[in-house]
Amino acid sequence: MEHADGLPQPQRNQAVLTIALGIIMAVVDSAIANVALPTIAADLDASPAFSIWIVNGYQLAITISLLPLASLGEIVGYRRVYLVGLVLFTLASAFCALAHTLPLLTIARIIQGFGAAGIMSVNAALVRFTYPRSQLGRGIGLNALVVAFSAAVGPTLSPNPDWVSYLVRDDGRWKRSTIFTLPAHALVHVTIYNFDGASGLRNPILGRPTGLVGPEIVDGKPITVMPPDEPSHTFAVPQLGIVVPVAPVGDDAKNQCGYAPCAMSMAHRTIEFTFRTGKPGKYRWQCFVPCAAGFVDGFGGPMQTIGYMDGFLNVV
Numbered sequence: 001m002e003h004a005d006g007l008p009q010p011q012r013n014q015a016v017l018t019i020a021l022g023i024i025m026a027v028v029d030s031a032i033a034n035v036a037l038p039t040i041a042a043d044l045d046a047s048p049a050f051s052i053w054i055v056n057g058y059q060l061a062i063t064i065s066l067l068p069l070a071s072l073g074e075i076v077g078y079r080r081v082y083l084v085g086l087v088l089f090t091l092a093s094a095f096c097a098l099a100h101t102l103p104l105l106t107i108a109r110i111i112q113g114f115g116a117a118g119i120m121s122v123n124a125a126l127v128r129f130t131y132p133r134s135q136l137g138r139g140i141g142l143n144a145l146v147v148a149f150s151a152a153v154g155p156t157l158s159p160n161p162d163w164v165s166y167l168v169r170d171d172g173r174w175k176r177s178t179i180f181t182l183p184a185h186a187l188v189h190v191t192i193y194n195f196d197g198a199s200g201l202r203n204p205i206l207g208r209p210t211g212l213v214g215p216e217i218v219d220g221k222p223i224t225v226m227p228p229d230e231p232s233h234t235f236a237v238p239q240l241g242i243v244v245p246v247a248p249v250g251d252d253a254k255n256q257c258g259y260a261p262c263a264m265s266m267a268h269r270t271i272e273f274t275f276r277t278g279k280p281g282k283y284r285w286q287c288f289v290p291c292a293a294g295f296v297d298g299f300g301g302p303m304q305t306i307g308y309m310d311g312f313l314n315v316v
């Protein structure tokens with residue numbers, strides 16, 4: 001066989017990198033969906049029982065086809081199985097991104113699973129032909145490290161499941177929604193149930209409720225300023241001069257909520273306020289502190305992404 005004792009050096013490193021990238025994608029895609037599942041389910045308005053098929057579809061497809069594809073690799077060539085797997089995986093990934101209903105997403109995930117199986121099934125065989133016989137142990141070890149690392153890092157690469165966000169009650173369901181249509185020149189009464197803990201105020205100006213009609217009411221009591229280090233987040237509409245510091249749940253509170261949507265029986269704070277919308281237009285609203293923890297004066301932080309603690313008021 002031509003490459004019986006591994007690939008020569010420049011090609012060997014390139015092959016190692018390519019194999020690693022392929023397997024990282026296949027493994028990360030499995031872990032990512034687990035973590036993002038509640039968000040995906042909320043987004044597609046699907047029940048937990050049905051949305052789990054986003055994970056099941058991918059993993060079942062891999063489980064079914066892994067061994068047959070490894071065997072097929074022996075017959076038609078590893079390169080062919082790997083390349084077809086890679087192309088299928090890539091196309092199915094694009095299909096996943098475009099899928100806007102749960103059945104379509106599930107089908108895309110099944111196809112993606114078959115693609116991933118193509119990549120995974122011949123992975124070890126490719127490692128075998130890449131390294132010289134004397135370094136085969138090292139090659140397999142490195143490959144196992146990449147697989148383990150991908151599984152661990154997958155959750156942190158998902159679309160920010162740990163970020164705090166606003167859920168809005170719509171038809172009795174909690175939905176993530178941060179773009180609100182409101183009538184012009186109207187008084188809007190807002191009630192926020194905050195389940196998040198204290199993160200500390202980095203910009204004291206934002207601890208003073210401003211721009212409201214009447215006071216900010218926290219757990220039934222009006223306040224004029226929130227003590228430093230308390231506000232967990234702020235609801236601010238800069239164009240309307242509105243700043244509302246959001247009272248936090250104490251770190252020692254019992255019955256803390258781990259994942260939204262939270263039951264009202266969980267520890268929470270109730271923040272109420274009223275503001276006037278003004279003339280028609282598009283007003284940006286966002287959280288300043290501590291969504292921007294670690295950023296200058298609390299501006300420009302990671303949660304300031306539309307869909308999390310940031311959005312628009314469409315005043316019509």
Ligand SMILES: [Cu+2]
Pocket residue numbers: 164232233234287288289290291303309
């Ligand atoms: Cu925030």
